[in-house]
Amino acid sequence: MLNLYFIEHDEEAERYFNIDANSGVIKTMKILDREDAPWHNITVIASELDNPSQLTQVPVAIHVLDVNDNTPELAEDYDTILCENAKPGQIIQTVRALDKDDFANGPRFSFSLAQEFPPNPNFTLRDNEDSTASIMIRRRKFSRHLQEVYQLPIVVSDSGNPILSSTGTLTIRVCACERNGKVRTCSTEAYLSAAGLSTGALIAILLCIVILLAIIILFITLKRSKKEPLIISEEDIRENVVTYDDEGGGEEDTEAFDISALRNPAVAEEVRYRRDVRPDVQSVPRQRPPSAPNGPDIHEFITEKLQEADLDQSVPPYDSLQTYAYEGHGSTAGSISSLDSVTTHSEQDYSYIGDWGPHFKKLSELYGVDKSERSN
Structure with a gap:
């Protein structure tokens, strides 16, 4: 079938x-x-x-049966720290390995330092035979000022048939530590070197940042330095301050200060007079009030000054105080000043002042009467 x-x-x-x-x-x-x-x-x-x-x-x-087709590798990217005061024989890191193959072709792993490089004078490796290895120090007195980062290549091999192996690099950073092993300070360059950034690359990045900041500052400065025009457009009727470097000529020079524009247009006249030229004052008939005979007429004087002020077109439009210095020519009552009392003869006898003592001697001489004058 x-x-x-x-x-x-x-x-x-x-x-x-x-x-x-x-x-x-x-x-x-x-x-x-x-x-x-x-x-x-x-x-x-x-x-x-x-x-x-x-x-x-x-x-x-x-x-599907397993064959040894995957190489082993370090379990992680170790961040190993080495203190400057570390002693020889001190373990600074324990590493492990991983393999994707089955147990028959993976563990147990073996570790060793790369044979293609000369013997390392700083570090040594000890295989713990349990798929781990310990990194130890071979000398003392490490200085981060002399060298901050060390690269240690480690070879990891599996137990498959055929045996497969790979090389991983362990980065070791030198730091300043306290006596108890606590890290105090580490160099920033060590972190950058571990990340693949060299000193030159760091300087180039910083230089680019500085240039970019300078361009931004320059742009802001130029933008702020631009000033707006005094008058933006013809429709802009905002008040503007105009400065003149002109010195006045004193009270006699009044032509430059024309204040006729401040007058009320309803009462302003077309003919304007200069302030330094006195306008003609038309005589206004007025009555003479009763006054003292042959004496000055104060009312007439004030009325005349008032008419001059009203007809003067050069005075300010607002009310102003007019001050006139006027003094009379005499009085029917005569002078009542006490200054003339010295020239008059008084019947009062001040001779007794001399009897008050030497302190009143001067007053006795001024106001007293001599005995010879009394007898006459």
Whole structure:
């Protein structure tokens, strides 16, 4: 009896296997990787050649065996710190390794220093034979001023067949520590060197930042230095301050100070007079009030001055105080000043002042009367 074989494939699944329709031999169509999929499940269908309606389905599980196709590597990027006061034989770091292969081709791992480099005078490696290794110091007196970063290449090998190995680099930074091993200070350049930035690259970055800041400051300064025009447009009627370097000529020079614009337009006249020229004052008939005979008329004088002020077009439009110095020419009552009392003879006798003592001698001489004058 002849049979036919084929695999029931899922439309969305990727096809890794194929089967011979006559012999039923299953073959791979792609390279398998145990680390991606250690098991594959397929369904094989068999039918009679003479009667295709007779079908049989059989599930088939395919186990992918491991081969040593992955190299081991350090478990992480170690940040190793070395104190300047560290002693020889001191362990500064313990490293581990990882391998994607199965246990038979992975652990146990072995560690060693790279043989292509000369013997390292600063550090040594001890394999702990438990898939770990310890990094120890070989000398004393490290100085971060002389060298801040050390690079130590470490070779990691697996136990597979054939043996695979890889080289990882351990970065060691020198720091200032206290006696108890607590880190006090570390150089910033050490972090940058571990990140792949050299001193030259750091200087270039800082220089670019400084140039960018200088350009920004210059742009802001130029923008602030621009001044707006005094008058933006003809429609702008804002008041503006105009400064003149002109010195006046005194009270006599009044032509430069025309204040006629401050006058009320309703009462302003077309003809304006200069302040230094006295306008003609028209005489206004007035009555003479009764006054003393042959005496000055004060009312007439004030009325005349008032008329002059009213008709003067050069005076300010506001009220002002007019002050006139006027003194009379005499009085019918005569002088009542006490200054003339010295020239008059008084009947009062002040001779007794001399009897008051030497302190009143001067007053007695001024106001007293001599005995000779009395007898006359």
